[in-house]
Amino acid sequence: MLSKSQARAFFLGGTLVTFLAFIGLTVYSFMPSNDQSNHHLIDEQVIRGKHLWETNNCMGCHSLMGEGGYYAPELTKVVDRKGEPMIKAILQSPVTWAPNGRKMGPYEMSEEDAQAMVEFFKWIGQIDLNGFDRVVSPLAKDKANQ
Amino acid sequence: MKYKSQQVAYWFFALCMLLFALQVVYGFIMGFARIGMDGLHDFIPFHTARAVHTNLLVVWLLTGFMGAAYYIIPEEAQRELVSVKLAYVQLISLALVGVAAITGYHFNIWEGRKFLEIPRELDYLVVVNVLLFLGIILTTLFKGKRQTTTALVLCMGLLFAALLYLPGMIWFDSQVTDSFFRWWVVHLWVEGVWELIMGGILAFLLIKLTGVDREVIEKWLYVIVGLTFLSGILGTGHHYYYIGVNKIWLIVGGVFSALEPLAFLAMALFAVYMYRKGEKTHPNKIALFWTIGASIVSFIGAGLLGFAHTLPQTNIYTHGTLVTAMHGHYAFWGAYAMIVLAIISYAMPNITGRKKFDNFNGHLAFWLSNVGILGMVVALGVAGVVQVYLERRLGMEFMVAQEEVKIHFVVMLLCASLFATGVGLYIYEFFKFGKPTDEALKKHEEPELIAAS
Numbered sequence: 001m002l003s004k005s006q007a008r009a010f011f012l013g014g015t016l017v018t019f020l021a022f023i024g025l026t027v028y029s030f031m032p033s034n035d036q037s038n039h040h041l042i043d044e045q046v047i048r049g050k051h052l053w054e055t056n057n058c059m060g061c062h063s064l065m066g067e068g069g070y071y072a073p074e075l076t077k078v079v080d081r082k083g084e085p086m087i088k089a090i091l092q093s094p095v096t097w098a099p100n101g102r103k104m105g106p107y108e109m110s111e112e113d114a115q116a117m118v119e120f121f122k123w124i125g126q127i128d129l130n131g132f133d134r135v136v137s138p139l140a141k142d143k144a145n146q
Numbered sequence: 147m148k149y150k151s152q153q154v155a156y157w158f159f160a161l162c163m164l165l166f167a168l169q170v171v172y173g174f175i176m177g178f179a180r181i182g183m184d185g186l187h188d189f190i191p192f193h194t195a196r197a198v199h200t201n202l203l204v205v206w207l208l209t210g211f212m213g214a215a216y217y218i219i220p221e222e223a224q225r226e227l228v229s230v231k232l233a234y235v236q237l238i239s240l241a242l243v244g245v246a247a248i249t250g251y252h253f254n255i256w257e258g259r260k261f262l263e264i265p266r267e268l269d270y271l272v273v274v275n276v277l278l279f280l281g282i283i284l285t286t287l288f289k290g291k292r293q294t295t296t297a298l299v300l301c302m303g304l305l306f307a308a309l310l311y312l313p314g315m316i317w318f319d320s321q322v323t324d325s326f327f328r329w330w331v332v333h334l335w336v337e338g339v340w341e342l343i344m345g346g347i348l349a350f351l352l353i354k355l356t357g358v359d360r361e362v363i364e365k366w367l368y369v370i371v372g373l374t375f376l377s378g379i380l381g382t383g384h385h386y387y388y389i390g391v392n393k394i395w396l397i398v399g400g401v402f403s404a405l406e407p408l409a410f411l412a413m414a415l416f417a418v419y420m421y422r423k424g425e426k427t428h429p430n431k432i433a434l435f436w437t438i439g440a441s442i443v444s445f446i447g448a449g450l451l452g453f454a455h456t457l458p459q460t461n462i463y464t465h466g467t468l469v470t471a472m473h474g475h476y477a478f479w480g481a482y483a484m485i486v487l488a489i490i491s492y493a494m495p496n497i498t499g500r501k502k503f504d505n506f507n508g509h510l511a512f513w514l515s516n517v518g519i520l521g522m523v524v525a526l527g528v529a530g531v532v533q534v535y536l537e538r539r540l541g542m543e544f545m546v547a548q549e550e551v552k553i554h555f556v557v558m559l560l561c562a563s564l565f566a567t568g569v570g571l572y573i574y575e576f577f578k579f580g581k582p583t584d585e586a587l588k589k590h591e592e593p594e595l596i597a598a599s
Contacts, residue, residue, distance in 0.1 A: 004295075004365040011372035018379040018402075025380075029392045030323070037322040037390040047319045057251075057258035060193020065389045066466030067260060067325060071180070071192050073544040074466060096187075100545040102179075103187050124321060130396060132388030135462050135538050 036128035049120020052113055061104070064124060066132060072102060074136050076129070079121050087121065088114040147496040149220040151227035153582035156497050157237055158213025159490045163573045165206035165244070166483075170566050172199040177562060180548075180555040190252065197251045197263040203478060204261065205244050208307075210486030211343050212240075215283050215304060217493045218350050222297035223290020228282060236278045243271045259324070261332050262314045269315050276308045295364035296353065299371055300346025306339035322390040329385040336477070337381060337406060337448070341374040344444070344485050345413065351437045351492055352417060356424025363420060370412045377405035387458050388465055396458045403456040407449030410481070417441035430495060432508040436488035439516065443484055447476030447523070463538050468551070469530035476523040487572065498579045499586030511571035518565025522558050529554035 028034060053059070061072040068074075078087060090097050090104070091114040097104045109117070125133075147153070175186055175195040184192070220227055227233060247264045250256060256263040264272065283304065287297055314331035318324040349367045353360050383399020417438050428434065451473040455464040464470065491508070495501055502508070529551040536547040 002365065002369070004361060004368065007365045007368035007372070008295075011368045011375070014372045014376040015379070018376055022379045022382065025383075025394065025398060026326075028394065029326070029386075034392045036392065037320060039320055039322075042319050050319065050321055050324075053321075054258040055256075056254065057193045057197060057256050057263065059258050059260055060196045060263075063466045064321065065325065067389065068466070069193060069196050069260075070466065070468055070471060071176075071196070100549060101182050102545065102548075103184060103191070105187075105191055120321075127322065127390040129388045129390055130393055132462055132465065136466065 036130075038123065038126050041123055041126070043119075045116045045119035046123045048113070048116035049118070049123075052109075052117055053120060056107065065127070065129060066136065072104065075121060075124075076133055076136060077125050079118060079125050084118050087118055091117055147493075147586050148224075148588060149226050150584065150587060151230045151233075152217050152220050152493075153497055154227065154230055154233045154237070155213040155217035155493055156582045157234070158209050158216060159493070159576070161237065161241055162206050162210045162213060162486065162490070163576050165202050165209065166569065167573055169199055169202035169206060170562075170569055172202065174559070174562065174566070177555055177559045181552050181559070194251050197256060198248055200261055201247065201251070201263055205240075207340075207478075207482045207486060209240065210490070211304065211340075211347075212236075212279055214343075214347050214486065214489045214493075215279075215300060217489065217497075218300060218347070219283050219286050219290075219297055222292070222294045222350070223287050224292060225286065225290045228285045228289060232278060233282055236275060236282065239271070239275050239278075243268055243275060259314075259328055262328060266315060266317075269311075272311070273308075273315075276311070280305060280308055294360070295367060296346055296349045296360075299342050299349070299367055303339045303342030303344075303346060306342070307335055310334050310339060325389045326386065326391060329382055333382045333385055334379070336482075338375065338378045340482060341378065341409060341413075342371050344440075344481055345371050345374070347485050347489050348413065348417060348437065348441060351433065351488055352420045354492065355428040355430065355434050355437060356420050357428070358420045358424050362423075366412075366416050370409055370416060373405075373409040373412055377402050377409060381406045381456075384456050384458075384461065387461055400456070400458050404453060406456070407445070407453045410445040410449035414441045414445040429501075429503045430492055431504040432512065433488055433492035433503075435509070435512050436484055436491050439512065440480060440484035440488055443476065443480030443516070445480070447473070447478075447480035451476055451523075451527075463534050464530065467530050467533050467537070468526055469534060472523055472526035472530050475519065475526060479519050490576065494576065494579045497582045497586060499583050500579055502575070502579060505575075507571055507575050511568045511575060513568070514571065515565050515568025518561050518563070518568055521561025522565060525554045525558035525561060529558075 032039075053064075058064075058075075059068040061069045063070060063074045065076055066074070088111075091107050091109040092111070094106050094108050096106055172190075172195045175190055176192060176199060178184065179187070179192050179195065216227065216233060247268055250265065250268075251263065255265060257265055284301060287293055287301055310331055313327045316327060318327065345367055349363050352358065352363050379402075380398050381403035383395040384403040386395035386399055418441070421434070421438055455461055455469050455473065495503055532551050532554070533547050536542040536550055537544060
């Protein structure tokens with residue numbers, strides 16, 4: 001029968017081994033040769049877009065790469081789906097945007113900020129998501145095939 | 147209650163109750179918004195309600211864990227807390243940081259990172275607060291007469307939870323890297339170190355409520371937390387399938403997250419077995435219900451419902467849908483909310499000296515809240531499956547699919563009303579206990595109580 005010290009050894013040993021494996025896999029994931037995010041394409045505009053994405057808590061309603069609020073559309077391939085002018089028009093709108101009844105407050109972004117958001121979305125749209133983007137954005141896929 | 151300083155726990159539990167009530171209110175705001183009734187949009191838009199709802203959850207659970215530690219550690223270490231004054235300072239500062247964060251969310255002051263919306267300036271205050279908490283608890287433990295496994299596991303969980311908060315404070319230019327390390331906090335909290343905290347509280351409650359030998363309970367506690375880390379650490383990979391990192395996580399995350407239910411299954415079997423093994427029962431039936439309930443519901447909510455969509459082949463369809471919300475609600479309720487309510491139910495008669503062990507309202511609160519949340523979870527699950535089918539199989543637009551699932555949110559709101567009634571009753575019963583009193587000191591020793599029952 002298992003003793004208390006054997007149980008403790010199982011806990012400590014198992015934790016140590018899996019933790020080390022986890023660190024190793026993390027390092028492996030972020031090796032430049034394994035990059036799937038086109039990290040080299042991140043420029044000032046993309047960083048500004050990410051900052052705006054966070055400071056306005058866009059993720060509170062929308063989702064990006066499947067992560068977010070599930071209240072408003074997934075935006076992973078939004079530039080392919082909706083086009084740059086429409087995205088900028090929504091972000092710069094001085095009035096509430098309410099398609100299908102769900103409201104998005106007026107953000108009244110400047111031209112520069114709206115452009116930065118578009119650049120951020122473009123960068124996101126090029127990431128290799130291991131096939132998720134083909135499922136979540138069927139319209140974008142159809143568009144690409146036309 | 148053996149030590150006067152354990153009374154500090156009462157105030158943490160009271161704050162817990164207030165935050166929990168507020169969390170439920172914001173949940174209703176979100177639910178009504180989903181069925182088109184969003185009259186509060188100009189003041190509390192959906193993303194504000196969501197940030198408040200999820201952050202209050204985290205804060206009230208952490209407050210509950212802290213209250214539990216302030217109650218459990220003196221008893222386990224067999225000495226008073228090293229400083230009661232500092233514990234109150236910690237409580238007040240925690241409440242102030244929480245109020246500042248929640249207020250800020252109503253004025254567009256946040257970071258927009260799911261579950262970690264607190265601005266980084268406030269993050270530093272959180273760190274100071276948690277360091278103070280850990281200082282009090284760990285000093286008490288190591289100055290105490292004994293360091294039990296239960297206390298060590300609980301403290302290890304609290305310490306790791308504090309350490310794991312740090313990766314979430316680092317700024318990354320890449321959304322992918324940001325998301326990757328955000329999960330170090332969120333996943334490794336809820337599917338890792340929080341399970342240590344849960345295990346520690348559960349072990350303490352089982353020792354007290356069943357009278358089973360501590361050595362037996364603590365041996366199995368090691369096995370359970372061992373299984374938790376063995377599966378949970380590499381199980382983080384199930385969040386990495388589709389966020390732009392290497393495909394190796396599809397295999398690693400799939401295999402190890404499929405093992406995650408084992409820890410919860412072990413926890414459920416452990417609790418039920420210890421309850422049956424205990425030859426005599428404690429008179430605090432309400433606490434027993436919440437304790438055994440937590441172990442079973444956490445297995446269903448966190449274990450089974452998590453497993454239902456954790457494999458990459460399934461998750462590619464369910465990732466980012468209401469299926470996740472379904473799992474999240476039942477997992478948090480079973481694993482963490484119920485265990486906090488269990489320790490509160492156990493501690494309150496001992497802190498206040500009022501032997502309200504087994505009363506109608508207490509049982510009603512348990513059943514209403516549990517039936518209510520089960521209904522909510524079923525409604526969310528149906529909405530999630532319909533959403534997956536319409537949106538990801540048939541290629542329907544997001545908003546069109548949302549219109550189709552609206553009816554399920556009506557059902558969810560009805561069930562939420564039942565849930566809220568149960569929670570309201572629990573909170574009412576909590577405050578009916580009254581304040582802590584010195585007269586409760588050294589009364590209600592477990593062996594006497596068990597023998598008397």
